[in-house]
Amino acid sequence: MKEQWEWRKQILSLGLFDLKKTSAGAVLGSFWFFAKPAVYIFCFWFALEVGLKSGNQTGSDVPYILWLMGGLIPWFYMQDILGAGIDVFKRYSYLVTKIKFPLPGIPTIYSISTMIIQAGLVAALLIVFFLCGxxxxxxxxxxxxxxxxxxxxxxLFSLMTSCLSAISKDFKNLLQTLSTPLFWLSGVIFDVYSMGIPAIEAILMFNPVTFFVxxxxxxxxxxxxxWEKPEAIIGFVVVFILQxxxxxIIYKRTHEEVADVL
Incomplete structure (x- = not known):
């Protein structure tokens, strides 16, 4: 925290620069940050509500699209972290090997650029929220x-996994393999609380993806x-402390080796 605070201006500037660099060279620019999520949401909405009639099973007067977007929009942020975010030291290797930049600040650079996109998606969610009456x-x-x-x-997750991914490619491959199962098993497109299987519901309470969704x-x-669902809060707090x-521990043991490995 101390290092990140001292380098806060540089971290924020690099986060904004990373966002601009990603959209550079495209005529529509930042439009593409939202095009893919919009297509995903439409496809899931069509398949689940129009095709499978899932919206009729909720028993709520609130439009089903809000339930679906409430799960998919936070997932887009978490998906990015579980993708490029688990190996940011290689993504920004020049900051590790050529510049004396604090390692804990490097994951924050990517987190900032990704969170800006998340803020735009949340704005879109609120627009749909009001359009739905x-x-x-x-x-x-x-x-x-x-x-x-x-x-x-x-x-924190990005810092921990990036340290391990820099040391071992197997760890990176493992996390990328688990990304898709995590989506389908985290309550992003189904209601965890209506499964009717107490043991599985209790296990999923320790899944941070389920908590944010x-x-x-x-x-x-x-x-x-x-807080009306205390089991979700308890599960998240336990996982947060453990992480x-x-x-x-992992940072203390590996941060001196990261530059040498890269």
Whole structure:
């Protein structure tokens, strides 16, 4: 935290630069940041609500598209972290090998650029929310809180996994292999709380993806507070503490070797 605070201006500047660099060379520029999520959302909406009639099974007057977007939009951020975010030291290898830049700040660069895209997707979610005839309420305040928690959690996750990925390519391959199963087994496109299998529901409460998806849906669809589902909070807190401990241990043991390996 100390290193990141001292280098905060450089980290923010590099995060914004990374976003500009990604869209450089494209005529439509930043449009492509939102085109792919929009296509994904439409395809899932068509398959689940039009094809499988899942919207009729919720028993709610709130449009099903809000439930679906409440799960997919946070997943887009987490998917990026589980993709390029698990190996950012190689993505920004020049900061590791050629510049004296603090290692903990490098994952934050990618997290910032990815979170800016997430903020744009949240804005789109709110537009759909109001177009569906919903009115603003206090529950929407859970979204910025969820975004902050998601940023902190996955920034730590990116630091931990990048240290390990720099040491071993097998770890990177393992995480990339698990990305797709994580999507299908995390309640992104199904309701964890209506499974009717208590043991599995209890296990999924320790899945951070499930927690963030639940928090978004509490804000835009369920119209309730996340603390009304204490099992989700308990599971997330336990996982967050364990990850914080693991990240600290792994960073202390590997940060001096990362530059040499790269």
């Amino acid at each position: 919903q009115t603003a309420d206090w529950y929407l305040l859970q979204i910025p809180v969820a975004m902050v928690l998601m940023f902190v959690f996955f920034d 639940t928090m978004y849906r509490c804000a835009v669809y369920d119209k309730m507070w996340i 914080l401990i693991a990240t600290t």
